[in-house]
Amino acid sequence: MTENRYEQPITIHEAVENIHKRQYLLPGIQRHFTWDTERIERLFDSIMRDYPINTLMLWHITDPELKRNYQFYDFIRNFEENRSGGTRNEICSTTGQDDFDAVIDGQQRLTSLYIGLMGSYTAHKKNKSWSKSGNFIKRKLYLNLMKAADSNEDNLIYEFKFREPSDADEKLNDGDFWFPVGNIMAMAKPGEDNDKDDYADDHQLPKAARKMLARLYRVIREEHSIVCYRQNDQEPDKVLDIFTRTNSGGVPLSKSDLIMAIATSSWPELREKVETLTKDVWNDTGFSISNDFILKSFLVIYSPGSIRFKMKNFDQPQIKNLQEHWAELAEVTVHTFSFLKNQNFSNDSFRAKNAAIPLMYYFQETGLYQTCAKTTFSTKEPTAGITTDIIHWLTISFLKNIFSGQTDKLLRDLHDIIKQYGTNRHFPFSEIIREFRTTNKNYTVDDDFLDQILDYRYQRPGTEYVLRLLQGAINPELNYEQDHLHPKSVFGNKKELEATFTNNEDLKFAEDEANWNSIANLQLLEKISNIDKSNTPLAQWASNPSVSANLYIPEGTSLELKDFRAFIEARRSAIRRMIKEAVTQ
Structure with missing residues (x-):
């Protein structure tokens, strides 16, 4: 050569x-x-x-x-x-x-x-x-x-x-x-x-x-x-890399832009179909997805080999493969994001879009994409357990930044685990944890990590994920929001606190925002239930038979304000135990 x-x-x-x-x-x-x-x-x-x-x-x-x-x-x-x-x-x-x-x-x-x-x-x-x-x-x-x-x-x-x-x-x-x-x-x-x-x-x-x-x-x-300058090397991806570095045509192009151009050259209708799909997802769910996301989803779901953005992965036989599966891919995409919307995720709170790709593959592989967006999917057996496992996997993934950095190997490994263990009655959360335990994408939660996330505070980054982890599947027909179990208002009332806590150490503990405004005093509550709760003391509100949420409060723990310190310590321990159990199954 x-x-x-x-x-x-x-x-x-x-x-x-x-x-x-x-x-x-x-x-x-x-x-x-x-x-x-x-x-x-x-x-x-x-x-x-x-x-x-x-x-x-x-x-x-x-x-x-x-x-x-x-x-x-x-x-x-x-x-x-x-x-x-x-x-x-x-x-x-x-x-x-x-x-x-x-x-x-x-x-x-x-x-x-x-x-x-x-x-x-x-x-x-x-x-x-x-x-x-x-x-x-x-x-x-x-x-x-x-x-x-x-x-x-x-x-x-x-x-x-x-x-x-x-x-x-x-x-x-x-x-x-x-x-x-x-x-x-x-x-x-x-x-x-x-x-x-x-x-x-x-x-x-x-x-x-x-x-x-x-x-x-x-x-x-x-x-x-x-x-x-003549490039004689016949390796297409080397040329693609040269093009992205040297192209002087104006707006710089990413590899995914170039791959889309290559794909469109073999299937001219593709660009219009991609634009239609991105609009449908946005209009139906409020999630924004990119060309990059759609092309990567195709490779993960339908391509048996490499999922990198390489020209050989988008040659004419592959584009024919994409064309043949487009209708299903579009349907899987819309239904998956509808499921995420129903589970109270939003475009802003869904931290890594690539995390939706293994979920799309699971729904496509099991055929559940035809029902996953329905409100019944998360409220009736057996799908309630599937939904909870999915929520646990997603929230731990976000909390541990599993999808940060390069994700091609991660996506391929998740594909293989789902293919081997996933069924329409089982999402392989436990198998994912096990298979990734010895990798740099492990889901292990040590004591330092638990201390860190248990210190997250009301409506701060990451808090929503911890509360979603505790909540598991939610009823898509209801709205949920963060709130305090012991009402926030009481901790701003110095006279009431001094009257409640005769022990000075207990008083200082209750006044410390790190205690009353952190995970141990927070819960995702149904919006209607939360309105009813308002500033009602916890002991009074929790005694109402209509309160059905799992509050992770150990049996025998006092809900009276005067026992706030013991309540926080008991609830931190219960939450810590729940998270450890979730990722060591």
């Missing part, structure tokens, strides 16, 4: 000919052409002024498998504006084709050169209807050879302009001579018939115009102004 290297510079004429002969093509990672006529005109002005054109980056394609499995596109020659942005590149079949170069950096510049020298630009008249053909004007690029060489207010010296072809072109008229720039491509070499000098003689061009025509010929036909 020839090493990657800079090639000998070539002329603009050679580059455009390479496009025309399909020696240069565009890979699926490239975006649509976006330059307008003014930007193209400015490019040609820069070329005439000998400003450098940035290096082109080429990927030399020799591998038959790449030619067969990846989509490549022709350059646009005749661009037409439309409501959707304009002419799109057409697919070019490369199966069995001779070796060629895929342009991975330089698309906008090369397309502009191709349009200016061999094509046209059809523009829409501003503020006119898009439905009438008369509101579109087909223009070609011209250079006014009679323009004086002094810069104007736009800092342009040469008057390049996209104009409608007319009989007045190529004639001296009112001090102007509009030369079709594309004609320079067919002019003969100096000294041969029909060269630039013959053209100047035939049109009786004055000296200044002859000089400008000669300059145009030189910068297009003679100057070796285009420098190319």
